[in-house]
Amino acid sequence: MGTGATGMMAARDLSASILPLSLDGVGYAVAGKPLLSDITLRIEAGRRLIVMGANGAGKSLFLRLCHGLIDPTTGRRLWASGEHRAEAQAMVLQRPVLLRRSVAANLDYPLALKGLPRADRREIVARTLDRFGLNALAERPARLLSGGEQQRLALARAWAMRPQVLFLDEPSSALDPSATKIIEEMVAQFSDEGMTIVMTTHNLGQARRLGDQVAFLHRGRLIEHRSAAEFFAGPETAEARAFLAGDLIW
């Protein structure tokens, strides 16, 4: 895991895996109204899990709950590391918020939050700019980048945090096909480097290209969790079949 960059953060023990992440009968309710119910699932290291489902099925909420932005109201969420909210994880929100400062400063920000020494941060930022082809944009204000560039920066920022697991919420929903392709290639590379990917998407083609497992949510419940090959070959549930066929399901 973390094959390409272990040397950069030698001070941290990257071998201690935070995965698998276990959800045990997890539910999430707001004002007594259940939005996620009774979800039991293990996310193993190295997976590329695609979370699918219709609008309102609870996909984004599921990602937030795994990532720790919200806590389950019932059941248990357990990282292998025993942390309440594992540190070695990152998330790219559907609409990532870039700070009103330069591209380089945006990359530096979460590293500073982690308390990394300035010299280490500078090195990681330089490496990240390099890797994501952002060198020419380093001093540009992040908020003035194009949509594709902004998404690339959001991914770079997440990558620079050296997460073991990366959550992506509809990472290419607002992008044109060529920008989408770039993002998909990046996600695939992250996976090749050993990063665990958990991602929601509406794009069936993208799900087929990137996923090795699919979790299908329907009205806040996990009703299928299988390998991507099996899922796309023939879902078990009528709801998933209807979803793949493009029918409206309730």
Place this chain on the structure above:
Amino acid sequence: MIHARRFILSAASSLALIAAAPATAQGFITVASTTSTENSGLFEHILPIFQEETGIEVRVVSQGTGQALETGRRGDADVVFVHARAQEEAFVAEGYGVQRFDVMYNDFVIVGPNDDPAGLRDAADAAAAMAAIAGAEASFASRGDDSGTHVAEMNLWAAAGVETAGTWYLSTGSGMGATLNTAAQVPAYALTDRGTWLSFENRGDLEIVFEGDPVLFNPYGIILVNPERHAHVKAEQGQAFIDWIISDDGQTAIASFTVGSEQLFFPSAASE
């Protein structure tokens, strides 16, 4: 964050600067006086002479007489220099002041529109003049602020036996200059000290329509705030100012102050 740190540092250093400021303030006294005295420009004339001789800086806070005496009562001034004899004597009697000294006098005049609708130019004395204003229900602008001038005005109404009620009576509740500005606008009669009047430029149609009655005599007194009541009072320097202003030097300085070649204040300190 670097910016936040820099910001906090600069804020902290400016706080330190402020805290250090009062320490430099040595060798000054605070004198509570009246707006009319300040407005006349008298202090600008005499204070530099005093400072030259003694090295003591005099900081004048100009307020209405009532407020100036209150400032002294609270211990916020070392010396009060006002013109409302009865209140000054009460101030001393209550133990807030040490002793009252006569300093100078000027006089009050009644100003009004030059067409003089109430006929004040024909009045025999000040009481008759006030009665004429009330009788004609001609507009009158009053300080209405418990100042020495206002007190003098109230005494004149009482002497004339007039009840100051009616739309013609305008209580401005402000200083002499502001009251004269109002009087010039309306136009209205007003009682003013001659000093303020002479240095007042925005006269409009106003002119002096009555003057010269001895009851319009306006004496100024000076009192050291009692250090027994307020231990921090700079009694020594305060008394030095009082001693100077009633000395020949001080009295000469007062007499030499003129506006448009007219003397405004007439020395009245009892010669020793």
Place this chain on the structure above:
Amino acid sequence: MDGPFATAFSLIASGDPALMQIIGLSLRVTLTAVLIACAVGLPLGAALALARFPGRGAVIVVFNALMGLPPVVAGLIVYLMLSRSGPLGSLALLFTPTAMIIAQTLLILPIVISLTRSVVEDLWAEYREQLLSLGAGRLRAVPTLLWDGRVSLLTGVLAGFGRASAEVGAVLIVGGNIAGHTRTMTTAITLETARGQLGLAVALGIILLTLTLTLNAVAWGAGQWARGRLG
């Protein structure tokens, strides 16, 4: 007779030391008050935006209402505190520039706090998930939000500066309008008006307005530049 503009110009051109002293004092008092109000009000406003505690709504309402605090009342409160007969009398601060700074800080603080609260609250709604995801807790989010809201916050700070530099009620009461010591632009204008020297008063007013205008223009320009530069 010269018009007020000509008077204003010749006053400036003459470099009259008394005038320069008045201008310098006005700027020093107001800018210091703004600085202190920011040092206190920015973090406090941000904390108010992020914190949840019982009575928070009441606190917000009170600060909003205090934005309308009449300067004369602020002055009176400071006067009663600093008077020799008041609780802080021993500090001997009444009728000093420090007293004026305190009074003006009191006037500006509610503006800075209320505006910061509103700006930071809006930003927090947008940034909350992202900052939590990146590892910033509420406390650590405060400087980030203040920095990212800097252009909007500048407006609030300018509003505070405007209120303080324009007011006369508070500085007159606590400063005493002592020539050469606590006389500011606004108290000088009041005095010259009372003297019937309306031309001089208007000239001073023009100078004050010019200063305020210049400062606002610079701040606005900086804001525009930052907006274009930082998005």
